[in-house]
Amino acid sequence: MSYSNHRHANHPESINTLAPVMLVTGSAKRIGAAIIRAAHCQGYRVIIHCHHSQTEADRLAESLNTNRANSAAVVVADLSIINSNTTLSRFTQIIIKIFGQLDVLVHNASRFYPTPIGSIDYDQWDELFLTNAKAPLLLSQAFLPYLQAQHGCIISLLDIHAHDKPFGNYVVYNMAKAAHRMMVQSLALDMAPYVRVNGIAPGVNILPDTNSDQALNATQQQSIIASIPMQRIGTPDDIAHSVLYLAQASYVTGEIIKVDGGRSLTLAGSTD
Numbered sequence: 001m002s003y004s005n006h007r008h009a010n011h012p013e014s015i016n017t018l019a020p021v022m023l024v025t026g027s028a029k030r031i032g033a034a035i036i037r038a039a040h041c042q043g044y045r046v047i048i049h050c051h052h053s054q055t056e057a058d059r060l061a062e063s064l065n066t067n068r069a070n071s072a073a074v075v076v077a078d079l080s081i082i083n084s085n086t087t088l089s090r091f092t093q094i095i096i097k098i099f100g101q102l103d104v105l106v107h108n109a110s111r112f113y114p115t116p117i118g119s120i121d122y123d124q125w126d127e128l129f130l131t132n133a134k135a136p137l138l139l140s141q142a143f144l145p146y147l148q149a150q151h152g153c154i155i156s157l158l159d160i161h162a163h164d165k166p167f168g169n170y171v172v173y174n175m176a177k178a179a180h181r182m183m184v185q186s187l188a189l190d191m192a193p194y195v196r197v198n199g200i201a202p203g204v205n206i207l208p209d210t211n212s213d214q215a216l217n218a219t220q221q222q223s224i225i226a227s228i229p230m231q232r233i234g235t236p237d238d239i240a241h242s243v244l245y246l247a248q249a250s251y252v253t254g255e256i257i258k259v260d261g262g263r264s265l266t267l268a269g270s271t272d
């Protein structure tokens with residue numbers, strides 16, 4: 001676990017200690033980074049959490065701090081820290097010490113890969129449930145006193161496949177996101193009235209990296225686009241926009257917003 005704040009000592013006068021603070025897990029790149037950029041643009045102070053992508057996280061923080069000094073920090077940690085009370089408590093203290101408060105907690109970090117029936121093992125179960133269900137719950141619990149103090153909120157990145165329309169060959173991922181979806185609704189009850197809890201269910205909002213083992217070829221991409229009523233792959237900014245809406249929607253809790261260009265309307269509940 002490590003923390004770097006990229007402080008710009010030349011501009012201490014520009015620190016805005018009234019600005020709300022947002023932590024986004026797994027936010028060095030892709031959708032998480034888009035949420036961080038959009039929140040920063042709206043005046044938030046931001047905490048970029050990452051695991052393997054520290055280079056990208058540092059670069060992102062550096063550019064945000066150049067734009068507004070002392071407004072972005074990076075914390076590096078494998079989310080398996082939640083498996084021990086000691087490391088979870090240390091992580092919580094590190095996050096709170098950065099800006100002294102937390103207003104919005106965004107659960108974005110995730111692992112995503114197929115687990116065809118017959119090949120599922122314990123490690124896959126643990127990894128997919130850790131990032132997509134267990135860490136969101138235990139982090140929410142750990143940060144509750146701080147979020148309560150700010151009348152803050154929690155926003156979870158879910159999936160249109162977390163409910164009713166399972167993604168074929170992804171049973172463990174589907175189950176983990178379904179648990180996460182129920183966490184949103186349960187915590188909305190249990191954390192009211194001081195902390196709101198909502199979710200966003202993306203459809204296809206950014207394709208797997210071209211160099212990843214999940215990369216899609218041109219034919220697969222065309223077939224996905226054809227299944228989306230809006231006739232395009234979504235963008236990370238489409239998600240960021242909804243996160244910012246939920247962050248300020250003071251009478252919305254327990255809500256899950258689909259941001260999928262209508263894709264869930266056309267899904268038959270398989271790999272299409």
Ligand SMILES: NC(=O)c1ccc[n+]([C@@H]2O[C@H](COP(=O)([O-])OP(=O)(O)OC[C@H]3O[C@@H](n4cnc5c(N)ncnc54)[C@H](OP(=O)(O)O)[C@@H]3O)[C@@H](O)[C@H]2O)c1
Nearest residue numbers: 026030031050051052053078079108109110157204205206
């Ligand atoms: N992409 C889509 O179109 C889509 C569709 C449906 C739902 N979603 C949901 O939207 C969210 C963002 O999607 P995405 O595609 O941008 O996510 P992603 O790139 O698959 O993952 C985001 C980050 O999660 C972090 N992470 C994974 N395991 C971790 C661990 N053990 N400890 C700490 N961090 C860990 C990684 O950080 P490092 O790189 O630093 O290791 C990774 O960069 C996810 O929750 C995803 O399930 C996305």
